[in-house]
Amino acid sequence: MSEDTKVALVTGANKGIGRGVAEQLAGLGMAVLVGARDARRGEDTAAVLRAGGGDVRAVALDVTDSAGIAAAAVEIEARYGRLDVLVNNAGITGSGQVSPAEAYDQVPSSVELGMVRSVFETNVFGVIAVTQAMLPLLRRSSAPRIVNVSSHGASLALTSDPDGPFAGLLPSAAYFPSKTALLALTVQYANELRKDGFLVNAAAPGYVDTDSNNHTGFLTVAxxxxxxxxxxxxxxDGPTGGFFGEEGPVPW
Known part of the structure; x- marks a missing residue:
């Protein structure tokens, strides 16, 4: 690997949006680490992307397992010595599908607290745990970038609008609030790390055709x-502490 080659870690990258991100970053010439909770699936994905010409390796990474996160950081340091890009993509919906009207188990008045805790454990606390572990490696980069994958449903402006795009959905006490918390976390990381040259932003990929919505999404993974x-x-000269979708800045 050339000293100029950037190194990227994408969590939850064995399928869906994470896999699409890994493929595109590899296509740009980066050395990409496919983080996956299931090591075999991660290896399978990495093998496919390598067959397409990418410099891609798998790393076992369950964002709720502190020992596994630490081991992944040690592995990345031993192989590359640094990290340039961290994409916190791993996430769960808690109920399989986040947007169809039949997702009754997320309604605030009747949601099980265990579900809410498990969603936040992955979607918020997992991001903190992974970011903390990878920060020493990111600080060795000349241009460190962190991207937290959120959702348009995290926007309080959009979800509070009775005539807005989310008006027809059942209220959610788990998935969407976890992604809103992730936005707040993104801003705090950006504020802390701005002086060190980090750019930290949140992304809203849109309604993408993935397992999480039973492939009802109308956008391709790419x-x-x-x-x-x-x-x-x-x-x-890029922004930091922002929230962006395909259309540009997303309202908070």
């Missing part, structure tokens, strides 16, 4: 991944 990749490859 299209949804594009905004994440754009934020992961920002130049030095």
């Amino acid at each position: 299209r949804g991944a594009a905004v994440v990749v754009r934020l992961a490859t920002l130049g030095v």
Whole structure:
């Protein structure tokens, strides 16, 4: 690997948007680490992307397992010595599908607290745990970038509008609030790390055709991944502490 080659870690990258991001970053010449909770699936994905010409390796990474996160950081340091891009993509919906009207188990008045805790454990606390572990490696980069994959449903402005795009959906006490919390976390990381040259932003890929919505999404994985990749490859004059979708800035 050339000293100029950037190194990227994408969590939850064995399928869906994460896989699309990994593929596009590899296509840009980066050395990409496919983070996957299931090591075999991660290896399978990495093998496919390598067959397409990418410099891609798998790393076992369950964002709720502190020992596994630490081991992944040690592995990345031993192989590359640094990290240039961290994409916190791994996430769960808690109920399989996040948007269809039949997702009754997320309604605030009747939601099980265990579900809410498990969703936040992955979607928020997992991001903190992975970011903390990878920060020493990111600090060795000349242009560190962190992208947190959120959702348009995280926007309080959009979800509170009775005539807005989310008006027809059942209220959610788990998935969407976890993604809103992730936005707040993104801003705090950006504020802390701005002085060190980090650009930290949140992405809303849109309604992408993935397992999480039973493949009812109307955007391709490649299209949804594009905004994440754009934020992961920002130049030095790029924004930090922002929330962006394909259409540009997303209202908070």
